[in-house]
Amino acid sequence: MPDELATRTIRVIAKTQHLPPESITIEQSFAELKFDSLDGMNILFAIENEFDISIPDDQAAQIKSVREMVEGIEKLVAAKQAAVQG
Amino acid sequence: MTRRVAVTGIGVIAAPGSTRAAFWESLRNGRSAIRPMTLVPEGALRFPNAAEVPDFRASDYMDDKEADLLDRFAQFALIAAREAVAGSALRITPELKARTAIVTGTSSGGITSEDREFHSLYAEGSTRIHPLSIARTMGNAGASRIAREYGIVGPSYTVSTACASASHAIGQAFWMVRNGVVDAAIAGGSEAPFSLGFLKAWEAMRIVAPDTCRPFSRDRKGLILGEGAAMLVMEPLEHAQARGAKIWGEIAGFGMSSDAFHLTQPLAEGAVRAMRSALEDAAAGPEVIGYINAHGTGTLANDATESQAIREVFGAHAEKLQVSSTKSMHGHALGAAGALEAAATLLAVDDGLIPPTANFTEADPDCALDVVPNTARAASIEWALSNSFAFGGLNAVLVFRRGAR
Numbered sequence: 001m002p003d004e005l006a007t008r009t010i011r012v013i014a015k016t017q018h019l020p021p022e023s024i025t026i027e028q029s030f031a032e033l034k035f036d037s038l039d040g041m042n043i044l045f046a047i048e049n050e051f052d053i054s055i056p057d058d059q060a061a062q063i064k065s066v067r068e069m070v071e072g073i074e075k076l077v078a079a080k081q082a083a084v085q086g
Numbered sequence: 087m088t089r090r091v092a093v094t095g096i097g098v099i100a101a102p103g104s105t106r107a108a109f110w111e112s113l114r115n116g117r118s119a120i121r122p123m124t125l126v127p128e129g130a131l132r133f134p135n136a137a138e139v140p141d142f143r144a145s146d147y148m149d150d151k152e153a154d155l156l157d158r159f160a161q162f163a164l165i166a167a168r169e170a171v172a173g174s175a176l177r178i179t180p181e182l183k184a185r186t187a188i189v190t191g192t193s194s195g196g197i198t199s200e201d202r203e204f205h206s207l208y209a210e211g212s213t214r215i216h217p218l219s220i221a222r223t224m225g226n227a228g229a230s231r232i233a234r235e236y237g238i239v240g241p242s243y244t245v246s247t248a249c250a251s252a253s254h255a256i257g258q259a260f261w262m263v264r265n266g267v268v269d270a271a272i273a274g275g276s277e278a279p280f281s282l283g284f285l286k287a288w289e290a291m292r293i294v295a296p297d298t299c300r301p302f303s304r305d306r307k308g309l310i311l312g313e314g315a316a317m318l319v320m321e322p323l324e325h326a327q328a329r330g331a332k333i334w335g336e337i338a339g340f341g342m343s344s345d346a347f348h349l350t351q352p353l354a355e356g357a358v359r360a361m362r363s364a365l366e367d368a369a370a371g372p373e374v375i376g377y378i379n380a381h382g383t384g385t386l387a388n389d390a391t392e393s394q395a396i397r398e399v400f401g402a403h404a405e406k407l408q409v410s411s412t413k414s415m416h417g418h419a420l421g422a423a424g425a426l427e428a429a430a431t432l433l434a435v436d437d438g439l440i441p442p443t444a445n446f447t448e449a450d451p452d453c454a455l456d457v458v459p460n461t462a463r464a465a466s467i468e469w470a471l472s473n474s475f476a477f478g479g480l481n482a483v484l485v486f487r488r489g490a491r
Binding site (some may be wrong): 038 | 291387
C-alpha cells in the first residue's frame with residue numbers, strides 16, 4: 001500500500017511538472033528536482049485533488065522532499081479513513 | 087514645463103475607516119481593522135480573517151439604480167473620489183474639465199459581479215448573463231464613473247499591475263500634472279476582492295495568514311486581504327497656493343522597475359532599482375528620507391527581500407529610517423493598496439506622526455529595521471517613500487514631501 005501511494009504521488013508530481021515519472025525518485029528533495037515555490041503550490045494543489053485531502057499551510061511549508069510528501073499524504077489519508085470508519 | 091505637484095484632496099474608504107479622517111484616526115492609534123470575514127460563508131476558507139469595509143451599504147452613498155450599475159470596487163472608487171474632490175474645494179470649471187486627468191488602479195476589477203453572474207450560469211441553470219455585466223466588471227468602471235460625476239473629459243484610464251496598480255496610477259497622474267499635460271488629476275485605486283472564487287485562488291497560493299498580518303515579525307504567517315479605495319486630487323503647487331487650498335503634501339518623485347525574474351517571488355534588485363529611480367526623479371538623496379511606508383505584506387518572502395532592498399538603497403542611513411507597514415491595519419487591498427498607503431503616508435507627514443506596524447510580536451533578524459512596532463511615533467518628517475511591489479515583479483515607488491508651512 002505505501003509503495004502504491006508513493007507511485008501515485010510521484011505520478012501526480014511528474015504530471016504537474018511535465019516530467020517523466022521515472023525521472024523522480026522518493027529519495028529526492030524538491031531542491032534537487034529544482035522545484036521552486038510556484039511548483040510547490042502546483043504540486044500541493046494536484047495532490048489535494050488526487051487524494052481528496054486538505055493539507056494545512058503550516059504542514060505544507062514543512063514538506064521539502066518527495067518522501068516527506070508521501071509521508072504527509074499517508075497520515076492525512078489515514079486520518080480521513082479513520083474519520084469515515086469512526 | 088515642469089512644475090511641483092501638490093495633493094489637495096484625499097478620499098478614503100477602507101476597513102479602518104470610511105472617510106479620510108476616520109481612516110487616519112484608526113491608523114494613528116495603531117488599531118488593526120482585521121476581523122472575521124462576513125462577505126463569504128464562514129468556514130469556506132482556511133483563513134477566517136480579512137479587512138472588510140464594515141457594514142458597507144452602497145445605498146448610503148448613491149441611489150439603488152446607480153448602485154446597480156456599479157460593482158463594489160467601482161462604488162468604492164466613486165465614494166473616495168467624491169470625498170477627495172469635495173475636500174480639495176477645487177472648482178472644476180469648464181476649461182479645467184478638459185485639462186484634468188483621471189487615472190485609477192485596480193487588480194481584479196469587478197470580480198465579485200463576475201463571480202456571481204458566472205455562478206448563475208454554471209451552477210444555477212441560468213442561460214443568460216446580466217446585460218450590464220461587461221460594464222460592471224471592466225477595470226476602468228471606476229475611472230469612467232468618476233469622469234461622468236464631474237464631466238471630466240481629459241485623459242482618463244486605468245492601470246492594472248496587481249498589487250502596484252494604484253502606485254503606478256498615482257505616479258502617471260503625477261507626471262502628467264508635473265509636465266503640464268494636464269492642470270489637475272484625480273488618481274488612486276480601488277479593490278473589492280471578496281468573492282469566494284477569488285479567495286479560493288488566494289487560499290491555494292498559501293500566502294494568506296490564518297490569524298493576522300504581522301509585517302516584519304519573526305512569526306509572520308502571510309498577508310491578510312483588504313478592500314476599499316483611496317483617491318488623491320493633485321494640482322500644480324503654485325495653483326494650490328494661489329487659491330489658498332489645504333496642501334496635504336507634495337508628490338515629488340515616481341520610479342518604476344520590473345524584476346524580469348519570477349511570477350511570485352520578489353527580487354531585491356528590482357525593488358532597489360524602483361526606489362533609486364523614484365529618488366532620482368525627486369532629485370532627492372537617500373539621506374533626506376525619514377519614513378518609508380513599506381509594501382510590507384507580512385509574507386516571509388516580501389518582508390525579508392524588501393528589508394534587504396531598503397538596506398541596499400539607504401546604506402548607513404537605513405539605521406535612521408522609520409519604516410512601517412500599514413497593511414497590518416488596512417490589510418492588503420491589492421490594486422488599492424498603493425493608494426491607501428499614499429494616503430497614509432501623506433497624512434503621516436502632514437500630522438507629524440508615523441503610523442505603526444500593528445500586530446508586531448518579535449523582531450526578525452532578516453528584517454532588521456526600525457519598523458515602528460505597534461505604537462505610532464511623533465516625528466517631523468520632510469520626505470517619505472511609499473513602496474509597492476506586485477506579483478509578476480512590477481514595482482512602483484512614490485516620493486512624498488511635506489507641504490510648505
